[in-house]
Structures are given as C-alpha cells and as structure tokens.
Amino acid sequence: MKISFQNIRIFLVILSLAWFHVFSVARGNVIQNNLDPQLEVITPSLCSSMDGSIIITELDSNTAYEVQYHNGSLQTLTLTTNTNGTLTIDNLPSGDYQNLMLTNLVLGDQISFGTVEVPHVPLPAVISSVVNASECFANGNIKISGLEPFTDYVVTYIFGGLQDVTLTSDFSGLITLSGLAPGFYVNLTVEDINNGCHVEFDPIEIEGDLFDAGFSIIPPSGCDSQDAVMSFSVSDSNPAVYEITYSINNQSFSEVVSTSGLEAIVVNNLEPGYYYDIAITNIETGCFDDMGYYQIPSPILNLASYFAEPSGCLATNGVITITGLDLSPLTSFEIAYTHNGMPQNLIIESTDTGQLIMTGLGTGLYDNFSISEIGNDDCHGTIEPVELIAPEMETVLNINGTTACNTTDGALMFSELNSEMEYSLSYVNGNGETGEFIQMSNSQGQLEFTNLSSGLYASFTLVEVETSCFAQFEDVLISAPELEIELDVAPASRCGESDAALYLYGLLPNASYEVGYSHDGSPYALDLESNSNGILTIMGLDSGTYGSLEVLELSSGCSKTLGSFEIESQDLVLDFEPIIPSNCAATDGEIIINDLLPNEQYQIYFSGGIQDDGEYQVYSSDSDGTLTLLGLSAGIYDGLSLVEVSSGCVGVIETVRLGCLDGFGCYKLRSFFTPNQDGENDFWGPEAESQSCDYTLRIFNRFGKQLAVLSPRDYRWDGTYEGQQMPSDDYWFTVEYVDDQGNPGFYRSHFTLKR
Known part of the structure; x- marks a missing residue:
C-alpha cells in the first residue's frame, strides 16, 4: 500500500492527540472537552422509598460512563448520557453515597464528586402533648403521634446522660414516653427499627417543682444572745422527717426534724453569722430545696438622739445625747462619726440610766455614726445625722438697685453689725456664677458692698470672719429699670x-x-x-x-x-364678576369669584333668593382659583359668604345685583332698583327704545294702593310716596301704551325695591 505524505501528516496529528490524552488521564484531569459537570440530588418521596436520584449534567452526550460509589458496599453501574449530556442514577434511598466516581468509557477520563448526600425524609411524627410532673414525682410524659401503628421505635434523648427506650406504637400510631422528671429533654429522636427512618425534635421542657420550701430568720433577741432561729415551711401537710443542713465558719452542721405537717420546721439556738449551703431534704422522698446562703445579723441597737445647740457662733457647748433601751448602764461604748467631713472617734461610758452624752461640741454637721459596745463588737447601732447651728447674726439689709439696665452701680448695705470687723459675703447670681467679697465694717457697724449688677442673687451668706457667726438670705433682687421696648x-x-x-x-x-x-x-x-x-x-x-x-x-x-x-385674622378678599340673565324669565345668570386657592373646596352660604334655609353648599375652585355659581335668576343677592374648608377663612360679598330688562312695546323695564342714594339704580322707570312711544304707567303696592304715575315726561320713581320712603318689597305696575307703530297695548308685571 502506498502511503502519501498527506496520510503521514494525519497519522502524526492523531498520534499526538492520543499521547496528550494519555498524559492528561495520567495526571487525573477531571475536565474534559472544556465541560463543567453539574450535580443535582432528588430527595425520596418517603423515608422508606427508593425513588431518590442523582442527576449529573454537562457531560459528553451519548457516552457510556462507569459509575462507582460506596453505600454500605461498593456499587458499580454502567450508564449512558442522553443527547444533552445528562446522566441519571435512579432508584436511590436516602443516605450518603461516598466516593462517587464517573469514568468515561470512551476516553478514560475520571470525575470525582466525593460524598453526595441524598437527604433523609423525617418521619411524619409530631409532639401531640406534654404532661408536666407533679411536685417531687417523676410522673410527666411526652406523647408522640403520626407514626405507623403497631411498629417498634427506638426513642433516645439526653437527660442526665444519654437515655434510650424501645416503644411500640398503638393502633393510632401513638407512643408515650412516661415516668419523666422535671427538666429539659434534649436531642429527642424517634427511629423506626425496621427501616431506620427517624425524626428529631427541639428540646422539650417538663415542668414541675422538685421542692418548694419557705425560709425565714428570727434574729437574736439581744447582743449577747444565741437564740436566732431558722424557720422552714413546706406545702406538704403530711407528717414527715426532714434533714436540715448548713455551714458556718467552715463547719458543716446537720439536724433531723420531725413534723406533723402543720407546724413550721425550725432550727433553734443559732448565733449571728454568715450561713451558707442551707438545704432541707425530705428523708423519705429525697426531695430537697436549696436555700443558698443567709446572714443572721447581729442585733442592732435601737437608738435615738436629741441635742442642744451651741450658745454662740464660736461656742463649743453643744450637746448630743444618745438614748436607747438596748444601752447597758455604766458600760463603755465607742462612738465613731464625722464632723464636717472629718472622721472622729470617742470612748464614752454610759450613765447609770443608760445614756451616752457627747459634750463640748461646736457648730457643724455630725453624721456617719457607729456606736458599738466595747468588748462586744456584734452589738452596734447608729443614729440619724445631727446638725448643730449657732444663732444667726442679726443684721438689717438695705438694697439699692442699678440706675440703668447695663450699669453696675447697685449696692447692698448691712447695718447693726459689730464695728470694724472683717466680714465675708458669698453669693450665687441668677446666671449660676459664684462670688465672694471680704470687707471691713465701719465704726457705726455698717458694711456696704457696691458695684453690683442687677439681677437675682441666691444663697447670700454674710459671715463674721473672727467668730464665724453668719446670716443667710434666700433671695436678694437688685432691681433695674425696665427695658424700653x-x-x-x-x-x-x-x-x-x-x-x-x-x-x-x-x-x-x-x-x-x-x-x-x-x-x-x-x-x-x-x-x-x-x-x-x-x-x-x-x-x-x-x-x-x-x-x-x-x-x-x-x-x-x-x-x-x-x-x-x-x-388679627384677615378675611378673604373676594373679587367677583356678575353675569346678568339673558332676560327676566331666564335662569342663566352667573356670579364668578376670582383669586381663590386653586382646586380648593369652599362652603358657600346664600341669601336673597339663591338659598335661604341656613344650610350651605360645597363648591370647588378650578386650577386657576376661579369658582362660578351657575343657574341664577335676576335679583339682588345679599350676604353671600364663602368659608375656605382647609383654613376656615371667611370671605363675604355684601350685595350682588343681577339685573334684567323686561319690556312692552318700545320700552324696557328693570326687575329691581335700590334707592339708597349711592348713585347706582336709585330710580326705577321705563327706558325708551323709541321717541315715538307713549305710555301711562301706574305703580301699586301689594295692597293695590297706587303710589305713582309715570309717563314719558315724568319717567322715574324714587321709591317714595308723599315724601315717605317705601319699604323693601315687591311692587306691581300696569302700563297703557301706544307703540311706535301707533298700536295700543296693555302690560302688567312687578319689580323689586331693595334698600
């Protein structure tokens, strides 16, 4: 097979990627293809259910993973992600899934999640009742309901140590934890023995007094007596035997006392002192009450005193006499006290009548007394403070005020003093400032302090320096002329x-x-x-x-x-504009009131035909501060007033005239007139629209009496009859006329006279 250069390049790239992957796995890389796996836990629906889940997202899609974890034993699963890269571990009960590890079976990458908890679902149990314990008995109980019927449960709690008990629920799913003493029950947990499902409750308190004893002390009867008494009272009325324990002076004592249940439990013949660890215990039941500590005080001498003042300022012949039934006669006593703040100490023997007499005393405050019988420190007492005051100096004070507010020429003149003696004057003025003057009296026994400002001086004290005699003045006013304002x-x-x-x-x-x-x-x-x-x-x-x-x-x-x-309060100033009706029969007249507050409510009171019943109507101004009264007929409106709701301010319009013109032929007539000589509407009569009309107009009062006859030559009536002013009223008139076309006619109507 012929291998091209291009094929060699592809092979080298694949080889380098594989080497990089192996190197990454060896280093424990948990990030693959730049993905960031996320984990979500679904809690089981019930404690005993196995429908919890662990869902892992952001994995490679459509990829097989080996899943391992420990849950009591090592578990290994092979699961495949969906097209979204999500892997789901189903059918899980509650618990801790340790060392959760995913291994990509294609690339070999591993992802560790450590320990993942599928949360526990607590038992659906509740505390249905708590019964408190009665005195001295462990008979409280806690009832727990909502459990499975006829099922065994382990109940654990902490009360004086870890406690546990196994209980079986009844047919209603109720268990009762009984025989409980008063106190707090902590970490109370109920666990189903069969499946380990459990629930934990907050601390629960069982109330109930262990023992409730009253305690009182009867102190010794006298200084040398050892007859103090501890007295205990209990709520149990049954005969019983009690042990009383206490400590004093680092020694512990115990006494056993029997009682029929009706009398107090007492310990007699006690001396004064500090008692601690006091307790009472019912020997039969073991119930006890800790009283703590108590000090049986030494007897307090019941003392009183009376005194005699020194005869003069410098005299030292004042006397304080201390008396009391508890003072032994012809016995030495130590008296500690302070005189004007200085500690003093005396040893005095009581008289044959049992009195202590302190003599040779000068003026001043004697307080902080402590009187003790020498040789018997436990017998002591005290008396109230005593102030010895010498007779006040007799002097006459004259006061001269200042000549003006801001001057300092006020003066105080003291007279009837000793001549040519040095005196000290101290004071506190109205501003809280203190001051002191020292000055010699003259040969006439007068003393004048000058250059004083006006004002109130408090606590004036004049002291004769040599003798310490003094005179006091509560308040001294140095007056000044009033301000001109x-x-x-x-x-x-x-x-x-x-x-x-x-x-x-x-x-x-x-x-x-x-x-x-x-x-x-x-x-x-x-x-x-x-x-x-x-x-x-x-x-x-x-x-x-x-x-x-x-x-x-x-x-x-x-x-x-x-x-x-x-x-003064200003009334509202009302600016108004009347709009007359289009004719005398119309009701389209208006009164427009301006310069009010915008969008404000006003109570408006009317008279003169608009509203006469004493009530009011509420209107609102617009955004420009304008208020319009609509639908008004012709007439004279008196006493129209507005009350601004927000402020209570009042504005009044005395009179508003809404006139109109009514007519016959070529004449027009007004509906009212006001003959009050103000130059406006002072006369009433026809207003001609043509010079060719002729008429005869007769005016009558409401009783038909003719008051005036008008014609084109005498066309005005001034509201009088035979020189007398006619009253405000409605008046009738008739008109016989010939119009400008030569047509005769007749017209009848009425008008208003308003004064």
Missing part, C-alpha cells in the same frame, strides 16, 4: 397663612435675649439675637391672641413685660 405686628399675608411677624424695637444691637409668650394655651420660650439696629424679629406666627409676652436681656438681666397682643 416698642412692639409692632405685621399681619399674615392671607387668611390661614402662618407668616405674621412680631417686631421688638429699642434693644441693644447684636445682643442675646430670651423671649417668652403664650398662644392658644401653650407657652413658648425663644432664644434670639437682635440685629445691628437693635431689632428682634419673630417670624412665622399664626393669627390670634398672644399673652404673657416678656423679654429678658441676658447680658444685664433687665426685662420688660409687655403682656398681651393680638394678631
């Missing part, structure tokens, strides 16, 4: 707007002020700064009454009370 108010731009402003004039430029006022029952306090012209401005105010306006100048303490002021 002018008030101006700018109202809101429109009803309902919160843009009114308050202006305060005549203040210091660029100074800090506190402004307070009330509005609608609520107080307001503002910290503001005046501008360079000494003006304070408060913006964004609502209309209404403001009260208690007060201005405080922080730098000087000067103030001004301005009381109340009013910010």
Whole structure:
C-alpha cells in the first residue's frame, strides 16, 4: 500500500492527540472537552422509598460512563448520557453515597464528586402533648403521634446522660414516653427499627417543682444572745422527717426534724453569722430545696438622739445625747462619726440610766455614726445625722438697685453689725456664677458692698470672719429699670397663612435675649439675637391672641413685660364678576369669584333668593382659583359668604345685583332698583327704545294702593310716596301704551325695591 505524505501528516496529528490524552488521564484531569459537570440530588418521596436520584449534567452526550460509589458496599453501574449530556442514577434511598466516581468509557477520563448526600425524609411524627410532673414525682410524659401503628421505635434523648427506650406504637400510631422528671429533654429522636427512618425534635421542657420550701430568720433577741432561729415551711401537710443542713465558719452542721405537717420546721439556738449551703431534704422522698446562703445579723441597737445647740457662733457647748433601751448602764461604748467631713472617734461610758452624752461640741454637721459596745463588737447601732447651728447674726439689709439696665452701680448695705470687723459675703447670681467679697465694717457697724449688677442673687451668706457667726438670705433682687421696648405686628399675608411677624424695637444691637409668650394655651420660650439696629424679629406666627409676652436681656438681666397682643385674622378678599340673565324669565345668570386657592373646596352660604334655609353648599375652585355659581335668576343677592374648608377663612360679598330688562312695546323695564342714594339704580322707570312711544304707567303696592304715575315726561320713581320712603318689597305696575307703530297695548308685571 502506498502511503502519501498527506496520510503521514494525519497519522502524526492523531498520534499526538492520543499521547496528550494519555498524559492528561495520567495526571487525573477531571475536565474534559472544556465541560463543567453539574450535580443535582432528588430527595425520596418517603423515608422508606427508593425513588431518590442523582442527576449529573454537562457531560459528553451519548457516552457510556462507569459509575462507582460506596453505600454500605461498593456499587458499580454502567450508564449512558442522553443527547444533552445528562446522566441519571435512579432508584436511590436516602443516605450518603461516598466516593462517587464517573469514568468515561470512551476516553478514560475520571470525575470525582466525593460524598453526595441524598437527604433523609423525617418521619411524619409530631409532639401531640406534654404532661408536666407533679411536685417531687417523676410522673410527666411526652406523647408522640403520626407514626405507623403497631411498629417498634427506638426513642433516645439526653437527660442526665444519654437515655434510650424501645416503644411500640398503638393502633393510632401513638407512643408515650412516661415516668419523666422535671427538666429539659434534649436531642429527642424517634427511629423506626425496621427501616431506620427517624425524626428529631427541639428540646422539650417538663415542668414541675422538685421542692418548694419557705425560709425565714428570727434574729437574736439581744447582743449577747444565741437564740436566732431558722424557720422552714413546706406545702406538704403530711407528717414527715426532714434533714436540715448548713455551714458556718467552715463547719458543716446537720439536724433531723420531725413534723406533723402543720407546724413550721425550725432550727433553734443559732448565733449571728454568715450561713451558707442551707438545704432541707425530705428523708423519705429525697426531695430537697436549696436555700443558698443567709446572714443572721447581729442585733442592732435601737437608738435615738436629741441635742442642744451651741450658745454662740464660736461656742463649743453643744450637746448630743444618745438614748436607747438596748444601752447597758455604766458600760463603755465607742462612738465613731464625722464632723464636717472629718472622721472622729470617742470612748464614752454610759450613765447609770443608760445614756451616752457627747459634750463640748461646736457648730457643724455630725453624721456617719457607729456606736458599738466595747468588748462586744456584734452589738452596734447608729443614729440619724445631727446638725448643730449657732444663732444667726442679726443684721438689717438695705438694697439699692442699678440706675440703668447695663450699669453696675447697685449696692447692698448691712447695718447693726459689730464695728470694724472683717466680714465675708458669698453669693450665687441668677446666671449660676459664684462670688465672694471680704470687707471691713465701719465704726457705726455698717458694711456696704457696691458695684453690683442687677439681677437675682441666691444663697447670700454674710459671715463674721473672727467668730464665724453668719446670716443667710434666700433671695436678694437688685432691681433695674425696665427695658424700653416698642412692639409692632405685621399681619399674615392671607387668611390661614402662618407668616405674621412680631417686631421688638429699642434693644441693644447684636445682643442675646430670651423671649417668652403664650398662644392658644401653650407657652413658648425663644432664644434670639437682635440685629445691628437693635431689632428682634419673630417670624412665622399664626393669627390670634398672644399673652404673657416678656423679654429678658441676658447680658444685664433687665426685662420688660409687655403682656398681651393680638394678631388679627384677615378675611378673604373676594373679587367677583356678575353675569346678568339673558332676560327676566331666564335662569342663566352667573356670579364668578376670582383669586381663590386653586382646586380648593369652599362652603358657600346664600341669601336673597339663591338659598335661604341656613344650610350651605360645597363648591370647588378650578386650577386657576376661579369658582362660578351657575343657574341664577335676576335679583339682588345679599350676604353671600364663602368659608375656605382647609383654613376656615371667611370671605363675604355684601350685595350682588343681577339685573334684567323686561319690556312692552318700545320700552324696557328693570326687575329691581335700590334707592339708597349711592348713585347706582336709585330710580326705577321705563327706558325708551323709541321717541315715538307713549305710555301711562301706574305703580301699586301689594295692597293695590297706587303710589305713582309715570309717563314719558315724568319717567322715574324714587321709591317714595308723599315724601315717605317705601319699604323693601315687591311692587306691581300696569302700563297703557301706544307703540311706535301707533298700536295700543296693555302690560302688567312687578319689580323689586331693595334698600
């Protein structure tokens, strides 16, 4: 056979590819043809079912693979991928499939997936009930339902160690774990013995007190007594024997006490001290209660005190007397205390009546008392703090205020002092600042402190340095003239707007002020700064009454009370345009109201023929802020008012006249007139359309009385009869006329007089 050069080239290419493949397999390459195998697991439908699957995709299509894994033993399968490169391992139960390996039987490539878990489907069991244990008995139980009937199950849990029990379900698939003591049952698992299917539950608590004993202490009756008592009470009313155990001073003690169940269980003749590991145990049942620790206190001396003040500022003849039934007579006691913060200690013997008398005491605060009987440290007591105060100095204080808000020429004058003695004056002013002056009184016993600013001074204390005598003054006010302030108010731009402003004039430029006022029952306090012209401005105010306006100048303490002021509410200003009806019988008149809020609702109240029943109608303005009342007949409309729903603002149009012209022949007549001498509609009469018409017009009131006769020569009526003004009412008229064609006619109608 003749081999061409072209055939040799093809053979070399195939040989090189085969060598590369062998080299790749030898290196354990798991990527073939640039594919990336993916794995998906299908869980079995039931715990005991074998319908789980492992699906592997992204393999070579239509290719045979050897599948190996361990599931209790080595399993080997030969499966072929479909046209999409998918391989499916079917009919698998739940479990771990270890060392899952695929081998391409064409190329020899291997792919390892390690261990693949087909998830476990838990048993469909539930905790149907938990019954708690009663006191001191392990009689609780847990019922588990939803299992297969008449089937053996292993139940395991942790309670004081790992526990397990085998139970058989009843005909309804129920098992009962009984004889349970109070506590938490952890890792509770139920497993079907036949197929290994199982379910695990969250920790379950069985409630029930092991023992519930009451505990109290009766302390010793006296300092040297050892008659303290521990007392226990139990809920069990049956006769029983109890063991009481406790420890004190690193020694343990035990007592056995019998009780009929009606009386308390007591341990007598105990001394004060720190008792621990206290417990009570029912010897028959073993039930116990741990009381922990308790300190039986030493007796506390029941003490009281009374005192006598020193006779003067420098005197040391104050006395504190301590009394009490527990104080032994003619016995030495140690008294520890502090005097003005300095620790002190005294050894005093009680009197034959059992009193402790502290003498030679000066002024000051005596506190932190501890009184102990020497030789008996367990017997001690205390008393409340005692403050010894010398009589106050008697002096007269005169106050001179400052001449202006920002001056420091105020003064305090003390008189009736000792002459030419040194005095200290300390204070706290209204800004919380402290100060102190030291000065000599003059030969008349007067002392003057000058150069003081205005304001409130608190805690004034005047002390005579040599004797420490003092006089105290709660509050001292150094007054100043009031601020000169002018008030101006700018109202809101429109009803309902919160843009009114308050202006305060005549203040210091660029100074800090506190402004307070009330509005609608609520107080307001503002910290503001005046501008360079000494003006304070408060913006964004609502209309209404403001009260208690007060201005405080922080730098000087000067103030001004301005009381109340009013910010008036502006009514709506209504711009309207009347559109008269096309004729007196028509109802196509309109009233157009402009300059309202766009797309706003308004309550509109009518009178004068539109609506007179006191109710209102709701209209809405359009996007231009225009509202139109339609379908109006001729007439005079009084008191038309609008209420803006969102703000409650009100606008009123006093009178709107919608006139009309009615006619006969070549004349026209208006339907109303208003003889109020305002230059508009003051007269009523025919308006000629032709000079050739003639008529005689008679006017009558509603009772048929003729009031006036009009003609082309006397064509106006002023609304009077014999010099008297006729009232607002409807009036009738008749007309006999000849029109411009010479045709006679007769016309009858009425009109309105409105004043």
